[in-house]
Amino acid sequence: MNLKYLFLIFLAISITHVNGQSSKKEVLFKVDGEPIYVSEFLKVYNKNLDLVQDETQKDVDEYLALFTNYKLKLKEAKSLGLQEKPSYLRELDTYKKQLAKNFITDSKVTDALVEEAYNRVSNDVKASHILIKIAENASAEDTLVAYNNIVKLRDRALKEGFETVRKEVHNGQTIFGEDLGYFTGFRMVYPFETAAFNTKVGEISQPFRTQFGYHIVFVQDKRASRGERTVAHIMIVPKPGDSISGKPEDKIQDIYKKIKQGEDFEALAKQFSDDGNSAPRGGLLNPFSSGQLNAKEFEDVAFALQNIGDVSEPVKTQYGWHIIKLYGKKPIESLQDMKPELEQKIKRDERSKLIDQALYNKLKSKYNIPKKQPALGYFASILNDDYYKKSWQLPNDFVADKPLVKIGKKQLTYKDFGDYLVDAQNGAANKTAFDVLVSKHYESFLNSKLVEYQENHLEEENTEFADVVAEYRDGLLLFDLMETTIWNAAKSDSLEIANYYNANKSKYVNPNRVDALVASSKEEKTLKKVAKLLEGGMALEQIKALINSNDKIDVIFTSEIMDETHQALPKSFEFKKGISKIYNHNDGFVMVQVNEVLPETQKTLEEAKGAVISDYQVFKEQNWLQELAKKYKIEINQKALKHVKSQIKKQ
Template sequence: MKLKQFLPLFFCFLFTLLKAQTASDAVLFTLDNQPVYAEEFLRVYNKNLDLVQDDSQKDVDAYLKLFTNYKLKLQEAKALGFHEKKSYLRELSNYKKQLAQNYITDPKVTDALVEEAYQRISHDINANHILIRLDENASPEDTLAAYKNIMKLRDRALQEGFDKVRKEVHNGQTVFGEELGYFSGFKMVYAFETVAYNTQVGAISEPFRTRFGYHILKVLDKRASEGEREVAHIMILSKSGDSLSAQAEEKIKSIYKRLEAGEAFEDLAKQFSEDKNSAPKGGLLPEFSRGQISAKAFEDVAFNLKAVGDYSEPFKTNFGWHIVKLYKIKPIPDFESMRPELEGKVKRDSRSKLIDEALVNKLKTKYNVPEFQPALAYFESIVTDDYFKNSWQLPESFTADKTLLVIGNKKLLYNDFGQYLLNTQRFSRKKERFKSLISTKYEAFLKTNLLQYQEEHLEYENEDFAHIVEEYRDGLLLFDLMENTIWNTAKSDSTGVKQFYNSHKDNYVLPERVDAVVVSSTKQRTLNKVKKLLQQNMTVDEVKSLIRGNDQIEAIFTVGIMDKEHQALPKPFEFKKGLSKVNKYNGAFVLVKVNDILPKTQKTLDEARGAVISDYQAYKEEQWVNELAQKYKVVVNQDVLEQVKAQLK
């Protein structure tokens, strides 16, 4: 092709492409001189394309009519002030807050924590630890002393052996040396869990802090999780040193002999188990995993049973004597199956702080909020010990109008933080250093305002969020408008309903029907037998009893009043009293006995009231929309409409 032939085609193609690109930006129609853009129409049309049942609604012109009517109703709702109602504004605000939670979080951090949680619940850790108790708000001096002590204990443990030191230092008050047994994800506070899973088997961790104080731990074993077990038990109470201990042992052994002789475990549990909660249920206990119950001996026995139905020999725990029977072995499900549950746990767990921190840091960067806040020194200077008594007040010389920080286009003043300190002092009854107090309060204040600002501006920053809110906003308006203008008035307009019924009686008629018995079977010989029995005027129940064989259903009987469209009747079917021939219908054989033919009958208003009111509402709505079209002028841009049609094709 020569260049001079190619250029006109190229420019024609470019013009068509530009038209397609700009069609969505153009004004499709004006409503009362207000523009409605093609972009909105295209988005709504494409979103609802797969939802409409009526193919006529997929026609662009027909859909444009529906869309125009929708906009007319919204215009009327605003003209009547429905968008200013307190109930409407409250419901919309609550919805926006709830929806915003899905857009404000940092999904990358959440996903990483969920994957980490799955790896952890898939493995069990066996560890021992030493803890030096320390209050969360301890002074720097006490904190340093506790840290030095835990470091000394770690040095001793490395030299003398962890278990030796653990047993020697445990006093149950300020120092704890404990055997923790096996545990997995979510069983310990997150900081403890993280160190445990990141420490090699046989190694002693570096000192670390949780809200309980300073710890060191030694990992004894790490293994793939055994999942959960569902067991039942028979328990006879017995405590260490109890004079009746021998009787308890004798009783459990007697029960075991009866179990071995073939008596049902569940029956014996109901008769003899002294666990009042599980005994009525045959001894059945809720499912549990390793580390979830306080009796390690019980846990070991339950997890060592290999096959469902196996039961243990009698054994003793701190609670008494037991026999355990295994009901279910439940392995860890795959990651995708557990993702929703794990995500919920992560967001409720202490590790959710990591999600919050990541989000706050992301918003700080987004809105250029500096890490260092020099004004905190001023607030440290004005707070007093009265703060911890809930009686502190801002000083008279307080610098209220000075700018504290700026988030986007929102300016926060010293007074804003000052008021926050006043309003939250009741939550700070435990005395701490002013520096840490003000720092903690400022971080909470900053987080609150960052999230609030992001939420308030999300509709302008996130197109997807904006569209969803817009749809909900319009939906609320439309519902209120229709309820007040059409639905409620139509229901209460008894005179109008009656007049509408009298004018449209032909629409409310019971068609010709039959009182019939329809019998269906996959076997023709069965229906031949049924036909002979019905010819003898036997009842349906008598016929059913005579054709039932080996507890199998040979035929299905449908009895009642039916019109021609009833699904049980073969098509076509002639209404005629008596027995029909055996017909083949829908892959089966069908026999019909017509007892009576009921003629076409006019429904009374009471009989047809539901349908009449529905039709009356539709009639009122159509009249009302026509009135709105006269009230608010709609002008369609035909050129843009043609571009929209071309773009949809």
């Protein structure tokens, strides 16, 4: 039973913490006198029921053992004072800030952005653009020059044709003119995406700015999304030093000929594909949408296949050679089905700024923040050119204690904003009018203080948020405990690791292997002929030339050092030197010439170190848990446990 798996489950569950203030709480067990309630156990058990894969963990007694171990670890962590570690407190604070965004954001704005995003991922835009590159913090003068230049280029493009101007002005340094092909939502930065989707086909957008500079976009075409494809592939990659299998382009052509001859695609993928992840599944890949792969050639061929079962000709990508078979075509999902995924993407995207602004506006209204701040004139008056030299300080007669703005019960003073201005000067690059600068910094200061205040008081206002934070607090504490007590200790304890290895050497061996040549064919009689030729001492190249032809491939050879799990070897294959019998394997036939049998050998500690450390960690943790159970007495309330079992049976 994997105890680390329990930790991951507890860290992953969203709301399980029960703070124990209800009057009718039934105690399930105590850890060193501290009560753990039935309600908490049931909540965690039911929450995790769908997550666990080990059926033993669904057994109440088994799960109770895991749960008590979890509580033992938490008890130990707190007794060691890990909850006071600065690193722990920093990470918890970071998590709370991230989590709070889910509870305090404006759902109406998010929903509108989700709908917009859905409309965009449901369509593709084909476009090209011209970019005049300019830094985000460029001076007003440089910004104006860049803007005027992009306007001039747009005027030229309208008269001379966009593609003509694009190709002429591209220099790859200060001006970029690029044909982008088709793209969909989330493939470009948000302002660029918006300009492209809002520009009609055949038209050139007005100039717009992104983090890279000023752009104009020419929209060539728009189409509905191509949806999703599910394909399988056979991949052959170059293998330096493999003189038997030949060039990958020759081998892929041989395999393609066998498919055209009617041999089974999945069987050939299992035998020959160099993609170790997909080969055991007959070459099947996870579904993908347009623009998702890093191999445009592969994607274009996959989407060009029309009918389920269609097979492509060999296609080359940067990864090797492929033959692709179409398994499934799926249109774009509904808005309701895609909503969770789109929400996550929006939060990671530039769109999130719109959500943030809506939040600031909501908090300003909630805490009755005045729209105007008369004190800004004072702050503008005390700035000077030292601010741009990053040497400015608050004046000696600065009125530090004067009230500035009140958020809820928290009064902010002139000093709070004054200190903010001092810190912010490190980011000042170009000169700006002081009143504009102060206004901008005050807005950032106020927004950050509003969110900070809301986050700090969210646990008081929102029970659900409080429960999630409490669960993460325990999970993070447990992670720190395991890292310091078990994981890091196990890795660094070289003497104990060596002792564990010596006591368990039989677990760490290289299996039996063979240096072998495998001949694969759809026809058994073909392999009988190959076996006779090999027995007669004929060279392999001669055999290939005799058996195969340019129009028909009857046999494919694979030469490697293989263990019993190798995809080319039948499960019943006997490791014996010489030419084997013919086996029925992967809907075809194979015959193996074993050049040498490499017997099982003992792995050295260095060779097995990863597995040894992992096993030693489990061993160390089991012993440690036994020590904790002696240190902290566990008292099970059998009556309550019986009640728990009866409740679970009724579910």
